[in-house]
Amino acid sequence: MRRILPAALVALLLALTSCATPGPDGAPNSSPAGLSTASRQDPVQAERTMASLRRVDDLPLYEMTYVGSYDATVGTDATPSSPFGCSLFVAAGDPGRTVFARNFDWEANPALVLRTDPPDGHASISLVDISYLGVGADPTGDRRLLDAPLLPFDGMNERGLAVGLAADDAATVRPDPGRPTVGSVRILRLVLDRAATVDEAVAVFTRYNLNMDGGPALHYLLADATGASAVIEFVDGELRVERGTGGWQALTNVPVVGVPEQRRRADRRYGLIATALTDSGGVLDAAAAHRVLAGVRQGHTRWSVTYGLRTGEVRLVTASGGERRYQLPMS
Template sequence: MVGMAALDRARAEPRPGRPAVGSVGVLRLVLDRARTVDEAVALLGGHYVDFGGGPGLHYLVADANGASAVVEFLDGKLRVTPRPSGDHWQAMENFPLAAVAEQARSDHDRYRAVASRLTGVDGRLSADDAFALLAEVAQPHTQWSAVYRPGERDLLLTTGGQVHRLPLGSP
């Protein structure tokens, strides 16, 4: 699974000899070719992610084994922030996770709200509770919210107040 969030500071250096892919097109690449977080990180690191034609983004990748990581391109370099050991959840917001110490992340209101709630329930929320939390921290311009359920092999996506279930296919 791969999600994205806007990150104005995202910038990757052109990498001679490595194929270029757009900042949104890289999502398709990861979904088509990676089965694990390690494979997704290797794919992202093996390409030049071009943010010139679209928004600066960072990515949260997760796999069916429960691994996850936030992948960012800061100062032209790939930065990976794995899920902290012992946590059953990982979140990202519109600030560079790799550039902010874990203790200082709670300075960001939206991140603090998500972290507090997920820590309190050991990362386990029903889909309805997850959508309620996402609605609580949504910004006025939020277009969609997504709840990934690797155990059920599906994605729940809400747009315009409607929830859509998208099956993720066979393992």
């Protein structure tokens, strides 16, 4: 049954959403009140999205389900000013239960578990550091949350494709004038919405220039439900891809493309992950993957998460000690 809103509430929502004026591409620009620039929701969908927000953890961690559509190519983007930490790996020794795992090591900001199901893309679940939306520790009623789909720091979609990022100080990007430019965090949303496999995700990356101005340079780990994985880095201005072999692949904050494994393992966190995955033959369940993540936690680890690329299971542990589980229906 469709929910009917009181006429006064609909009128108020229409007034709020009309505060944005169209930009040159027809997309609304942010108003002084910080209203969404990417939302393509009608007022009822926006109200349902905001009404779904709830606090579930003292990180603080929130959950929200985005209702309706958005334009993933416009609006807010993250410009972090100091390096990310982060440790990521994919355990694919048993392709029937591939696990993607990551620690997000960063500042003490509030986070959001976001569900999206765009009409023209794949449903996904992702984690967002909402401070990059300008949102504080209590985001209740803050309509800037309607831009939350634009800033996934890691996530998985219904096809079993997962992606995460980490700082890579060695990365350099040389723009191609024939390609559109998107932010270095925004690209994760485009991948989650449009790609079902690692090959398709790599193709999404190759269609865009990445803007890394104003923040740390990044590299990325991708994995899919077949057990395929890849690292994407930018070496001497060029996008480079290294495919996973041997049942696992890992990423911290040191370059891996073209770098001998022995040199990679000189990084403490990479070395600990690599040893654990080598010893296990790349076969880990979610609980074992979380034990590996715990072994490389840092003082500023904000969340540890595993994504079951076949099962759709998401297990999340936050810095506050809270644990949450989610189930993404897989297609």
